Amino acid sequence: MTSKTTGTESDQLSVSTDQGVVPQMRADSDAAMADEALLGIEGLEGSLPFPLLRRRSGVYTRRRRIPYVEKFPFSPLPVGVDADEMGDETTNADESVSDAGIPFPTPIPTLPLPQRYRYGTEELRVDVDGRAPTMTISGVIPGGLFTRRLTWIARVKRTATGTYKGKIFYRDGTSLLLPQTQVEVALNPVLPIAPLNAIATFSGGTAPTVTRHYGFAHSHFREVNFEFDTVSDAISVTSYDTASHPNRPATLPAETLTIESGYGHMGIKVTRSGDSIVNISRAGANTLWSDIEMHDAMQVSWSKWANIPQWAVWVLFARQHETGPSLGGIMFDDIGTAQRQGTAIFNESFVANAPAGDPAPAAWVRRMLFWTAMHEIGHSFNLAHSWQKSLGTGWVPLADEVEARSYMNYPYRVAAAPGMTPEQRFFSNFQFRFSDSELLFMRHGPERFVQHGNALWFDHHAFEETRATTVTPLELVARLHREPRFEFLEPVTIELKLKNITDSPMVLDRRILEGDQISLVITKKGEEPRAIRPYARRCFAPDDRALMPGESLYASMFISSDVYGSAIDEPGEYAVYAFLDLDEVDVLAAPLTLRVMPPTSRAEERIAPDVFTDSVGRTLAFGGTRVLDRANDTLAEAAEQLPDRRIAVHAQAALGAVAAKPGKVLEESGTGEKRVKVQKPDVPEALDQLGAAYADLDVAADTFGHIDVTQQVMQYAETVKESGDAKAAGDIASSLADTLDARGVKPSVVEATREKAAELSG
């Protein structure tokens, strides 16, 4: 029999597509049993009351329709809450509620945005029967690009009505996705005559009760690929006949346990990939293995090697580690960023030496080799030794299990008994299993903790994972041409670069980086992400051009504030995420981290509330104003009081830019009549302000960025020329060219600036 994975169209019955929620169901009612046969999980379990009742533990799923823009604050949904419109049955239907059961806040005015959707799969993980049930129900609710998926876990008890009910005691991710505190699950049907399904009712807390329907997907809790490679001078042991050694529990089923079925019994479905032989003939005299050598061998020999999180493990059967025969095996892969992907078992080690007088020495050795393999692979699931559970930061508070009869305990470390060595006592009641706390972790722990190659420290993991695993024809970079430390009050402008990384020309809108397809999100450490909604979006006629291989487009983005207020203001660390929404794929930039330094004077602290206002933000974003007098007053005050700070450079540039040229101003007369008036330039004032702003072009290039400083300084030079001093204008442009050249700007830009300088001088 074969086992299918979930999510294929043929597996699903569309139950309520109009509601955006599709419980996923297996069409074949034997699905659970098929899975169990493959997993080695017994279908008719002694813990079930009647032989006709089938095992119902496993993963149930439903699909969720998730609005594509739900993450942004301009959506009417609270940040982080995915929406399944009318996807749940709620107890107070009159009230508008989100999928999580939270009343929607009053919508704020929004700009019309096209609604786009993607689908995510929500899981309900039921662990109440079968082998070693932990009486746990957990779930995974998918997050968005900038919201973390939620893993929740509840310990449950069977109720008098046959449902399973318990409190949700653990959450990892965006808690708002499930604010209720209790879950009660009904599993249907009891008899093997129809597809399994689950109805979960979430209640408690301040949110309304919601009920969700799930279809049975599969019996296993994880699916992982193992590859067994064997060094040419070693042997591999991947199975053990549980009846072959007389020292065993009387209740231990007699079977040939394989590594696959051993993990299958634990709810972990194992697939295998191309086992191979590692030829050691060229290794010379030293055929012992170091960790680094094994890590290198893994990258060469393992068909699935990738330095990313994946449900896959490489198992190497080798002769001996360089430590010597005292090391029976090791999960050697604590090297690099994607760890826990490689393990090794050494057959020429202590596990090969049965104790003198053992009644079945060959079986003893085979059992130890099998135990070692299961043990090392257990480490790759992030399981600690039984006596180490309380060390470090556990995913939940854990107690040491020094006497556990678990694959993760050392048989020779438990307490001895009269007439029995520790190892003899261990195997006398070892059921070839993991402990309950280990099963809870493997079956229900957040994927990021359990999955091989994943890492606890992956900040903004969902975004990073998406970026790392998405292959796109374009490379998007968000960058600065300076140290990423900004003075307090200093406006932040970043540069975006979009490069064609294929071998073929690509046709793109020349201003694609300035339109709606670009989105920016900023997170301040420890706070929710917020999208940047610029004060203005430009709508250009399409201007397609061929972007040649290796060629790039550039744009600058002012990100200090937007229509929602200040985005970067308080001191601290910020991460800026940029992505380009192409029709086929999103192009994601690596996050750009920057830091805002604390204020250095009382004067900065005093003026900060006036600078971090909508009017000043708009003025700085647009490069000046003729109508927002209060903003101009604040900028003038900043320039005067903080002459050595970079806010003064921005203030002078903005004040000088509007003073340099005539500009139209809409005025309203006393009778309500609106008319356009042209405000005359004040060239002396402009020259004063701009001269101060661009006195140090290196500082100006730092704080405005290369794109903006080039544009602004050339305008300044034009103003100087119009004032009658062509030589000075040429000198300014020439100095700018020198500055850009020194900062490594593209030669073509430097050359164009020099040509402009010559033109101004002439």
Next chain:
Amino acid sequence: MAQVTVSLEDGFAQDHVVIRVDGFTAFEGTEVTTRLQTGLAAAVPVQTSDASSLEVTLPDRGLTRAIDLDGSRTPFVRASIVDGDLDVSTTDQAPYYA
């Protein structure tokens, strides 16, 4: 003379460790750290006599334990830090790790 293997096992974390045999320093290591996959930080061979005094010290933690041993009968010493205390014991069985 007999060779004794001193296994520094659980609980070491960037520790300065000194092992003395009969008052003489036989081993001094810094940043001794238990590798959690194996429960072993270091296995240190030292030479002893049939009746030696072996002392394990972590000066930065103020921990010291001394034991008397007969290296020919119990050639293995295991040292761990358990609940903040240094636990040192002898055995004739080679300790194993996995």
